[in-house]
Amino acid sequence: MSEKLRRQALRILAEGPLTLKELAERMEIKEKKAFEILRFLFESGEIDCYKDPDNKRRYRLSRQLETSVEHS
Numbered sequence: 754m755s756e757k758l759r760r761q762a763l764r765i766l767a768e769g770p771l772t773l774k775e776l777a778e779r780m781e782i783k784e785k786k787a788f789e790i791l792r793f794l795f796e797s798g799e800i801d802c803y804k805d806p807d808n809k810r811r812y813r814l815s816r817q818l819e820t821s822v823e824h825s
Contacts, residue, residue, distance in 0.1 A: 758782070762790050763814065766800060770813035 758780070765771065765779050777787035791812055794800040801815050 758786075758790055759794060762787075762794060763799065766812060766814050770803075770805075770811040772809050772811055776812065 761780060762776060765776060771779070773784055773787055773791060776791065777784045780787060791800065791802075795802060795812070798815055800812050802810055802812050805811050
């Protein structure tokens, strides 16, 4: 998986939380590839995951990364 795709995902998630499907659509990639990217970012602590009121899993920047982006 390329660093370029990971950075693109982080830039998009910086705009607000998204589902796997929404991220894949925004990045114009298959959901399987988006899942691989999200899993890597989640395991490295760069993103968080939560369930919204509709019980959909959403991904967002981790609080720590959000803070560092705000202060840069």
